[in-house]
Amino acid sequence: MSRWSAIVGYSLVGAATQLVWLNFAGVTTVTATHYGVSETAIGWLAQVFPLLYVVLSIPCGLLLDRWFRPALLAGAVLTTLGALVRLGGDHFGWLLAGQLIASVAQPLVLNAVTGITGRYLSEKDRPTGIALGTASIFAGMVLAFLLSAVFPTAGSLHTMLVVTAAFCVVATVLLAAALRHPGHHAPAVVAVPQAIFAAxxxxxxxxxxxxxxxxxxxxxxxxxxxxxxxxxxxxxxxxxxxxxxxxxxxxxxxxxxxxxxxxxxxxxxxxxxxxxxxxxxxxxxxxxxxxxxxxxxxxxxxxxxxxxxxxxxxxxxxxxxxxxxxxxxxxxxxxxxxxxxxxxxxxxxxxxxxxxxxxxxxxxxxxxxxxxxxxxxxxxxxxxxxxx
The missing domain is CATH 1.20.1250.20 (MFS general substrate transporter like domains)
Known part of the structure; x- marks a missing residue:
């Protein structure tokens, strides 16, 4: 039996990762002026995501194979923590710290799209689950562009960050509730490190x-x-x-x-x-x-x-x-x-x-x-x- 609530929770968290990643893509100049830094510095708020993804993708995949639910939830929590840290103060350092935290979380979330469908959906529903889960990731990009259009000024940047953080909190709570059950396909836990890297x-x-x-x-x-x-x-x-x-x-x-x-x-x-x-x-x-x-x-x-x-x-x-x-x-x-x-x-x-x-x-x-x-x-x- 398929548990679509897990796919909904995952989809929201997947969208949240992209929202945090691209929050400043549409307001780069405004953000640079507000925080007194260059546009290149604001660009690095997004660039740290793919750079760290290349480094962390395989380790995060191994963690998901070994401890799927805790690893995925850790990714959701870190995404939310990164969004909240950005609210710590009106200084560029807080933005960079939050982006770094959230960028560590991204591979834990995105790499899980096949694992969550395999554990919570019947075989006939898995192509649909993967399609929807991946589409939600791209939908998070759209949401980031829309938020920057709704909050385009320096005075509204804080409001945009608050809305983003609230979205992340709700998504994480819903995913945590959906993952209370292990799913119908939970691979046996293997404690030997060599077995982990065998994957x-x-x-x-x-x-x-x-x-x-x-x-x-x-x-x-x-x-x-x-x-x-x-x-x-x-x-x-x-x-x-x-x-x-x-x-x-x-x-x-x-x-x-x-x-x-x-x-x-x-x-x-x-x-x-x-x-x-x-x-x-x-x-x-x-x-x-x-x-x-x-x-x-x-x-x-x-x-x-x-x-x-x-x-x-x-x-x-x-x-x-x-x-x-x-x-x-x-x-x-x-x-x-x-x-x-x-x-x-x-x-x-x-x-x-x-x-x-x-x-x-x-x-x-x-x-x-x-x-x-x-x-x-x-x-x-x-x-x-x-x-x-």
Whole structure:
């Protein structure tokens, strides 16, 4: 029997991690002026999340495999603690301290998306659970953008932080209540440390997991690079910063909708490989159009389409991981998130070097999905092998 309350609680906490992460993305200049620091310093309030994720993803996955409920709850509590610490005083140091605490929590929460569905949902409901759990993570990004639009001034920054902290508290309480029961699939606890790290060896030894890790690099990379540099890349084509913000918001909203619906359809029709091929090819075409014929309307259509088609690749890959693994799903999911975040850092860095050459930047973004196409195409043969 499926316990959907656990998925609801997890979804809220997942959204909370993204809300804390991106709280200042839409009010960077205002926040920098208010706290008397540079915009670069405010940017680091967000950058610490992917940087620490790369370092902590695998250790957090191992913790989830060993102590799933305590580790997940620790992630929720640390997210809330980070949000509350930011209210400690009207000084940049409090913001940075809170962000560092919450960034440690993020891999504990995000790596748990396959584990919580495996423990609290019946097998037929797990693709839906992973799709909804992942969509809620992207919904947290939308919520962050909306809050920055509702509270855009220096005088309202404190109110925005209070609202964020309240959301985190409610999400943590609801998750804690839902996790009172261990779930119908709770792997046996193994006390030997070598057995814990055996999960990492087992996950990486699976050729399908390695292939999925490689595939995760490219969708994440394109999405993070576009989210970071779309505004300056589109500015020479006459796209204003306000319009670029709207385009990026629509990109994430489309991704939320796609992530909630498309992976369920793909799982039911065993169409994961054809879908990934289609999404990657469409992303390449969209980036080529932006390279050679950029305009406001073309950017609106193509970047929204990229969000709709590309973001569902993550829950599709995570569902394949959950289907493939048993007691090491936290570690395997950690490898996927690690690969995706590493791809995001690398792609954003490369595009950042080309930020004053938009055509070259968009051509690079068009090339990244092409690299992943052969792996996505041959994925169907890997999926034909026994999974459990």
């Amino acid at each position: 990492l060896r087992t996950s990486w030894a699976d050729p399908l997991i390695r292939r999925l890790c490689l595939l995760a690099v490219f969708p994440f990379g394109v999405f993070v690079a576009l989210s970071t540099f779309a505004q300056p890349l589109l500015e020479p084509a006459g796209v204003t910063s306000t319009t670029a913000s709207v385009i990026l918001l629509l990109n994430v909203i489309a991704g939320v909708i796609g992530s909630a619906l498309i992976p369920i359809w793909a799982a039911r029709h065993h169409a994961e490989s054809p879908y990934l091929v289609t999404a990657l090819a469409a992303t390449t075409l969209c980036c080529l159009l932006l390279a050679f014929a950029p305009s406001t309307w073309l950017a609106l259509i193509t970047i929204t389409l990229i969000g709709l088609l590309l973001l569902p690749a993550l829950p599709i890959v995570l569902e394949l991981v959950e289907r493939r693994t048993t007691d090491s799903e936290g570690t395997a999911a950690g490898l996927i998130w690690l690969s995706g975040n590493a791809g995001g850092l690398l792609a954003a860095t490369a595009v950042g070097l080309l930020v004053h050459h938009p055509r070259s930047a968009f051509l690079l973004l068009a090339a990244l999905p092409l690299i992943a196409l052969p792996g996505a195409h041959t994925l169907r043969h890997r999926l034909a092998t026994p999974t459990r």
